[in-house]
Amino acid sequence: MEISRRSFIKASLATSAAVAAGISISPEAKAQAEGVAVDKWVKGVCRLCGTGCSLYTGVKGGKLVAIKGNTDSKTNTQGFLCVKGANIWKVANHPDRLTTPLIRDAKGKFQKATWDQALTLIEKKFKEYHKKFGYDSVAYYGSGQCTTEESYTFNKLWKGGFGSNNMDGNPRLCMASAVAGYLSSLGSDEPAGSYTDIEKAKCVFLTGSNLSEAHPILFRRLARYKKDNPDVKIIVCEPRKTLTSAIADLWMPSKPGTDLAIFNGMAREIIKNKWHDEKYIAALGRVTKGDGSEALKWDEYVAFLEKFTPEYVETTTGCPAADIKKAAEWFAKSGATLSMWCMGLNQRSNGVWANNLVHNLHVITGMYGKPGADAFSLTGQPNACGGVRETGSLSHLLPGARPVAVEPWRNFVQKYWKVAEYSINPAKAINPKPGAHAIKMFSSIGAEGDETKPIKAIIISTTNPAQTLPNAAKYIKNMQDAFTVVIDIFPTRTAQCASVILPAAFLYEKGGVYGCSERRSFLTDKAINPPGEAKADLWIACQIAKRMGLGKYIGWSNEPDITKMAEMAWNDYIGCTANTEKTLKGVTYARLKKSTTGFQWPCPDEKHKGTERRYVRGSDPIFDDPGRYGYNIPKDVKEFFYARPHGKANIFIRDNVNDSEKTSKDYPFIMTTGRVIDQWHSGTMTMRIPETSASHPNSYVEIHENDAKKLGLKTGDMAKVESVRGFNILPVKVVNQTLEGIVFVPMHDQKASRMVNYVCSDIVDPTSAEPDYKVSAVKITKASGPQNVAEKYVVTKKELDNKIFS
Amino acid sequence: MIYSATIIYFDEKMKDEVVKNITAFKSVEIHHADYEKGKLVITIEAADSNEIEHIERELLTKSGIIDVEHFAFHFGEEVELMEQGEKVPDVGEMFKSHIDKKNS
Numbered sequence: 001m002e003i004s005r006r007s008f009i010k011a012s013l014a015t016s017a018a019v020a021a022g023i024s025i026s027p028e029a030k031a032q033a034e035g036v037a038v039d040k041w042v043k044g045v046c047r048l049c050g051t052g053c054s055l056y057t058g059v060k061g062g063k064l065v066a067i068k069g070n071t072d073s074k075t076n077t078q079g080f081l082c083v084k085g086a087n088i089w090k091v092a093n094h095p096d097r098l099t100t101p102l103i104r105d106a107k108g109k110f111q112k113a114t115w116d117q118a119l120t121l122i123e124k125k126f127k128e129y130h131k132k133f134g135y136d137s138v139a140y141y142g143s144g145q146c147t148t149e150e151s152y153t154f155n156k157l158w159k160g161g162f163g164s165n166n167m168d169g170n171p172r173l174c175m176a177s178a179v180a181g182y183l184s185s186l187g188s189d190e191p192a193g194s195y196t197d198i199e200k201a202k203c204v205f206l207t208g209s210n211l212s213e214a215h216p217i218l219f220r221r222l223a224r225y226k227k228d229n230p231d232v233k234i235i236v237c238e239p240r241k242t243l244t245s246a247i248a249d250l251w252m253p254s255k256p257g258t259d260l261a262i263f264n265g266m267a268r269e270i271i272k273n274k275w276h277d278e279k280y281i282a283a284l285g286r287v288t289k290g291d292g293s294e295a296l297k298w299d300e301y302v303a304f305l306e307k308f309t310p311e312y313v314e315t316t317t318g319c320p321a322a323d324i325k326k327a328a329e330w331f332a333k334s335g336a337t338l339s340m341w342c343m344g345l346n347q348r349s350n351g352v353w354a355n356n357l358v359h360n361l362h363v364i365t366g367m368y369g370k371p372g373a374d375a376f377s378l379t380g381q382p383n384a385c386g387g388v389r390e391t392g393s394l395s396h397l398l399p400g401a402r403p404v405a406v407e408p409w410r411n412f413v414q415k416y417w418k419v420a421e422y423s424i425n426p427a428k429a430i431n432p433k434p435g436a437h438a439i440k441m442f443s444s445i446g447a448e449g450d451e452t453k454p455i456k457a458i459i460i461s462t463t464n465p466a467q468t469l470p471n472a473a474k475y476i477k478n479m480q481d482a483f484t485v486v487i488d489i490f491p492t493r494t495a496q497c498a499s500v501i502l503p504a505a506f507l508y509e510k511g512g513v514y515g516c517s518e519r520r521s522f523l524t525d526k527a528i529n530p531p532g533e534a535k536a537d538l539w540i541a542c543q544i545a546k547r548m549g550l551g552k553y554i555g556w557s558n559e560p561d562i563t564k565m566a567e568m569a570w571n572d573y574i575g576c577t578a579n580t581e582k583t584l585k586g587v588t589y590a591r592l593k594k595s596t597t598g599f600q601w602p603c604p605d606e607k608h609k610g611t612e613r614r615y616v617r618g619s620d621p622i623f624d625d626p627g628r629y630g631y632n633i634p635k636d637v638k639e640f641f642y643a644r645p646h647g648k649a650n651i652f653i654r655d656n657v658n659d660s661e662k663t664s665k666d667y668p669f670i671m672t673t674g675r676v677i678d679q680w681h682s683g684t685m686t687m688r689i690p691e692t693s694a695s696h697p698n699s700y701v702e703i704h705e706n707d708a709k710k711l712g713l714k715t716g717d718m719a720k721v722e723s724v725r726g727f728n729i730l731p732v733k734v735v736n737q738t739l740e741g742i743v744f745v746p747m748h749d750q751k752a753s754r755m756v757n758y759v760c761s762d763i764v765d766p767t768s769a770e771p772d773y774k775v776s777a778v779k780i781t782k783a784s785g786p787q788n789v790a791e792k793y794v795v796t797k798k799e800l801d802n803k804i805f806s
Numbered sequence: 807m808i809y810s811a812t813i814i815y816f817d818e819k820m821k822d823e824v825v826k827n828i829t830a831f832k833s834v835e836i837h838h839a840d841y842e843k844g845k846l847v848i849t850i851e852a853a854d855s856n857e858i859e860h861i862e863r864e865l866l867t868k869s870g871i872i873d874v875e876h877f878a879f880h881f882g883e884e885v886e887l888m889e890q891g892e893k894v895p896d897v898g899e900m901f902k903s904h905i906d907k908k909n910s
Contacts, residue, residue, distance in 0.1 A: 006807075009880050010849040013811035014837035017847045017877040021813045023840045037880055058880065068811070068878030078813075079877055086810075086879040087855055224873060691855045 012037040013068065020071040020079045038066050043596060044524030045514050046085040047145060047507050048680050050379030051075055051215050052516025053085060054598070057508050057527045064089040064508060064528060072596040075195060075217075075516060082216040084678065087689045091506060092528070094688055096490050096797065098503035099532025109801045110501065115533065115543075118500050122459075123547040125483045129448075129456045130162070135425045139166040139441055139455050143462035144175070144381030144388050147512025148521065149569035150537040151387040152399065153554060154461070156572075157541060160417040161550040163425025165404055165435030166455060168395040170463040171384040172438040176768035177346040178377035179389055179401070181355025184292055184767075185363075185650050187643030188581055189389055189401040192614040193338070193374030194518045194600065199225050200372030203233040203334030205327070207259065207358065208344020212243035213677035215342075215378055223247050233330040237262060237319070238344055239672060240702075240744055241737035252327055253739050256672045257348060257775040258317040261656035263357035265313035266328040267364060268305040275332035280366030284639060286648040296653065304653045316656060318739050332365045336372030343380060343674065347773040350658040351765045356650070363649045369616045369639040379517045380675075386515015390582050390601075391573060395435035399573065400580035405432055416576050422553035437769035439762060442469055447481040457483040459544075461537055462504065464682040466493035467755055468747075470771045471725045471762035480803055487537055490684050491795045493750060496803060502540055505530035510538070512566050513592065519611070521584060522598030526563055536562050538569065578604075581614075581622050581629055581643065604628075615641055660775035661761045663741070667723060667777035669707070670742050673756050679748035683794070687750065693792035699749035699756060701730040703780065707741065708734040716786035721745065723778045726758035731789055743780065747773075751793040752805035810850045810858050811837075811878040818844040820870030827868040831861060844872070855879075 018025050038058035046053040053076035058066025067086055069079025101118035102110040113121075129137040140158050142151055151169070158167035182189045198204070198221055211219040226232055226247050236245045237252040237259060245251040254262055270276050287296040310321030331337050339362065345354040359375050367373040379385050392398040402409045410430050414420070420428045436444055436455070442465060446453025458479075469475045479497035486498040495501050507514075511526035530536075542557035542565065551557045556568035567589040578585040586605040592598070600610040604621050613619040617638050626633040631642040640647035663670060678696035679686045686692045701721050703713065713719055717732045721743065730745065738744065745756045761776040799806065816824040821841050828834055828848060838847040852858045862874045 006809075006851075010809055010811070010835065010851070011837065013809055013878040013880055014847050014849050017811035017813055018838040020877050021838075021840070021845050021847060022843075023838045023845055023847060025838055066878065066880040069876075078875070080813075080875045081877070081879075086876065089881060220875070227872065694856065 009037045016068050020069060041068070042508070042525050042527035043070060044508055044527065045382060045516075045522050046081070046088060047382045047514070048085050048088060048686070049215055050381050050384060050517050051217050052382060052514065052518070052520060052522065053081060053217050054522055054596070055079070055081060055085070057089070059527050062528055064092050070596055074520065074597050075518070077221060080217060080220065084216070084680070084686070084692060087691055090689045091489070091685045092508060094490070096688060096794070097531050097534065098489060098491065098501060099534055100503060101533070102501040102800070104499050108803065115535070118502060119543050119547060121500060122485055122544060125457055126548060129483075133454065133456055135162045135164045136166050136435070137454060137456045138162065138164065139436070139445065139458040141438065141441060141458060141460045141463065141465065142169040142388065142393055144169065144171045144379070144384030145462045146383065146387055146537055147507070147510075147566065148383060148387045148391055148515060148573065149512050149566040150541060151393040152391040152573040153538055153541045153569050155391055155393040155399070156417055157545050157550060157554060159398065159404070159430050160414065160419040161423055161545065161548070161553050163423050163427050163429065163431055165395050165431050165433065166441060167393065167435060168438050168441055169388045169393050170438070170465070170468065171381065171388040172394060172769060173468060173771060174343055174346060174380045175377070175384050175389065176394070176770040177348065177351030177355055177765055180352040180768040181359065182377070184352065185356050185359035185652065186641050190385060190519055191374055191376045191517070192368055193376060194612045195221070196612060197338045197372050197374050197376065198222055201232065201334075201336050201338035202372060203235070203330045203337040205235045205237070205331055205337060205339040206244060206248075207237040207339065207341045208346070208354070209340055209342040209378060210238065210240070210242045210244050210674060211340065212246070214380065214675045216677060218378070219244065233334065235327050235330060237327070239739055239742050250323060250326060250330070252319045252323045254317045254319050255739060256670050256742060257350065257658050257660045258656060260350060260354055260357055260654060261308060261313045261316045262319055262324060263354070263361060264305055264308040264656065265310055265324045266331060267360055268308045269310065269325055269328035270332045270361070270364060271302055271305065273329070275329065276364045277366035281364055281651070284641060284648055285363045285651050286646075287651045287653065289653040292650050292652070301651060301653055331361060336370060337362070337365065337367045338372055339375045340378055342378045344774060346377070346770055348658070348775065349660040349763050349765055349772040351770050352767040353652070353654040356652040356654055359649065360651050363651050369613070377517070382516065383514040385517055385519065386513060386521050390515060390577070395437050395441070398430070400577045400582050402580065404430065404434055407432070413576065418553070422550060424549050438465070439469070439764055439769060439771060442475040442478055445478045445482040450481065453478065453482070455482065457485070459485045459487065460494055461487040464492045464494045464684060466497050467682040467750060468757060469762070470757050470760035470773055472755060472757040473726055474762065487540060488684070489534070490688065491797050491800050492682065492684050493795060493805060496795060496800055496805065501800070503532065503534040505534050505536045509534070510536035510562055512538070513570060519600045520598045521587060521592070521601070523589070523592035523595070525593070538562065538565055579628055579630070615639055659763055659766070660772050661763060661777045663777045667779050668741070669778050669780055671721065671723070671745060671759065671776045671778040672742060672774045673745050673747045673760060676746045676748070679746065681748065683748040683750055687748065687792055687794050696746070696748065697790035697792040698751070699728070699730055699746050699754040700733045701780070702733045702735050702738065702744040704738050704740045704742070705734050705736045708732065711780055711782060713782055718783040718785070718787050720781045720783045721759060721778050722781070723759045723761070723776050725761070728756055728759055729753050729783050731786070743778065749793065750795055751791060754789070755805070808852050808855060808858065809880045810852070810876050812848050812850055812862075813875045813877055814846040814848060814865065814871060815873040815875070816844045816846065817870045817872060818842060824868070824870040827871070828865070831864070834861065
């Protein structure tokens with residue numbers, strides 16, 4: 001490269017950064033530097049966590065060659081990016097990309113096929129199974145990484161077109177407890193506030209979230225705020241003292257699964273010291289228990305809490321009594337407390353209850369409805385909220401995140417979709433009964449001849465359940481036995497189980513809308529073409545619809561242009577949900593194309609700029625015309641949880657009990673799993689990026705130094721981590737910043753001997769059906785001395801032919 | 807090579823020391839500055855993002871530097887390498903530090 005070109009590239013990037021930083025530069029310098037490095041900048045979002053960072057991809061000669069932050073962004077403010085996101089281009093250009101459809105032959109080998117051959121086989125099988133085994137025998141399992149248009153299209157196809165609710169998605173494994181928590185506590189899914197509450201809070205309560213590694217840009221945002229505002233209190237409540245605790249004023253350790261006692265203990269302390277907000281509770285709170293139907297008296301709640309003394313809670317949870325008192329005081333007296341949580345609360349046998357109890361703390365202290373005060377669930381995937389929760393692409397929901405069992409809403413959707421006219425199911429109606437949730441779905445799939453397995457075929461898109469389902473060995477064979485169609489960009493463990501593999505387009509090769517944790521929908525424009533014959537999921541959904549006789553029903557299925565096709569799907573979606581509180585009716589594709597910030601729902605018309613805070617008059621447009629959305633809001637109230645009867649949020653009486661696996665003499669340790677900063681999900685993408693795979697090339701077991709000493713283990717030794725379900729052989733990492741008796745294993749490694757979900761418990765929360773990844777009873781034994789396992793293992797194209805995982 | 811455009815936030819009272827510390831890095835250039843508000847725009851030229859992260863960590867140890875935030879990256883050469891070599895180059899292995907370590 002010539003020096004001058006290098007200098008131009010650097011000057012160009014620096015100019016963009018100067019604009020982002022608010023540093024004034026001369027128009028001449030700006031003009032000189034702009035446009036040299038790339039042919040065009042195309043706006044989009046990062047897809048490697050749930051934050052929703054917005055960025056521009058730089059395209060030159062039809063290739064992605066650069067990335068820069070979006071200075072207008074409301075998520076990654078000032079356009080800052082993390083290094084993980086900056087490497088995303090290597091995914092698009094990677095030689096492992098799947099570029100042609102593959103069909104497994106009679107000998108078990110994959111053979112290249114044309115799209116017509118692959119789609120004809122899918123059509124034949126689906127029609128055969130529908131006829132022979134009924135419409136519920138063909139399932140779909142999607143992802144919080146599909147675009148909103150894709151998830152909505154598959155949802156409409158399955159629930160209305162096929163009349164089957166056997167349509168679920170991987171947010172079941174990460175967000176379902178948060179959904180049920182919001183619905184049962186506040187009446188409507190998703191947070192009331194926004195990321196802007198970070199910079200307005202006086203106290204931040206992080207529980208069940210390793211923000212520093214799972215959401216690094218939000219962590220940096222919080223760290224910057226704390227640095228400028230040292231009086232702001234940050235509390236971190238989790239079993240491991242992670243990097244997140246580095247900015248905390250207080251780390252509250254808790255044994256996995258026991259933090260309900262901490263939340264109840266904090267509530268008791270708040271009420272005992274009269275730090276609660278009596279007026280707020282009287283106006284907007286309601287004590288209840290169980291399913292929430294029975295209203296109880298405040299005194300019953302107070303009496304229930306009596307046993308959660310700080311000393312009792314310390315014994316139960318391992319969290320020092322003094323910390324509980326201090327946290328309660330900071331939480332209640334700050335003036336504005338923001339709670340944020342993630343999988344540490346959700347992936348539990350009592351995940352919904354844990355969510356309810358965090359909401360309790362906010363209701364009794366009046367910590368909603370004002371700047372800096374909210375109970376905010378963070379998502380792990382870039383479009384779990386917009387794509388799956390809001391479009392209702394879980395087995396029990398319909399668009400608008402309303403349950404399929406709710407008759408008036410089901411009737412509305414049925415009519416809107418014209419199910420009676422178009423459905424191929426003779427019932428000509430949406431089934432009122434929820435379909436199979438993820439764990440039930442993968443328990444129920446199997447071979448044609450297996451009478452115990454009612455689901456015979458499944459499409460799995462943009463996710464990797466053969467690696468990510470807990471107790472994985474139980475479900476892998478089912479996927480291998482069924483007619484399994486996998487849509488993905490790379491070979492994966494799930495693709496190894498497939499009958500047909502369809503090569504997918506990457507986000508920047510197709511475009512589409514993602515909706516992040518803060519209710520913000522943002523359009524990624526198509527930047528480049530997909531490699532080979534890879535196609536967008538939306539196109540695939542449309543081809544299946546047409547072949548199944550539903551071409552007219554999916555009205556955009558004949559549109560040749562993928563962007564126009566997506567726009568048509570979007571228009572259908574926002575029309576369907578226009579009269580719900582999740583309305584994006586004002587967010588037309590034209591607005592999305594122009595916008596560099598995206599829009600937060602509710603956004604009811606094209607003049608509306610989107611909603612930063614819900615449930616507050618003057619901010620939330622639902623207050624302006626509640627009847628349109630089926631709500632009744634008194635004219636004299638300023639704040640109102642309108643999706644709840646009488647606008648009152650539930651204060652749940654929930655005891656610290658759970659169905660999690662218990663330790664025993666044989667299995668004396670609790671294993672918890674989670675993310676590391678360098679990797680994401682099953683490593684399908686990040687284990688193929690040299691920088692991130694070099695930083696985290698393999699899984700390991702993190703163990704407290706006292707436990708390690710007792711077991712004769714040193715860092716680097718190999719340990720067998722074994723549950724009643726299976727085992728891993730992992731290198732040991734001895735630490736002193738966790739509780740004794742608890743071990744941690746990252747979840748990203750694809751190597752069969754280190755796939756942690758062979759070990760994990762598949763107990764699920766009874767309400768949300770979300771699995772209990774955070775609590776598995778295990779035993780640890782030394783397997784050997786140190787071995788080199790830094791393999792950066794990924795499933796290869798060649799390995800797809802072999803159903804045995806190596 | 808990868809290029810990053812990075813914003814440095816610093817204590818404006820320590821401007822001279824901060825600038826001196828930054829210019830000591832051979833692969834770092836200062837492009838724009840707002841000395842009154844304690845902001846600098848630099849570019850980092852590196853073999854891979856690990857090296858960028860390494861420089862970021864080094865910068866954060868220097869007195870007066872409050873924060874280091876990346877804004878943009880350019881990796882055109884790496885795209886060309888991938889296309890030519892049909893593999894994702896782990897160019898970190900070309901580093902002198904890596905070679906020294908390997909040879910030691």
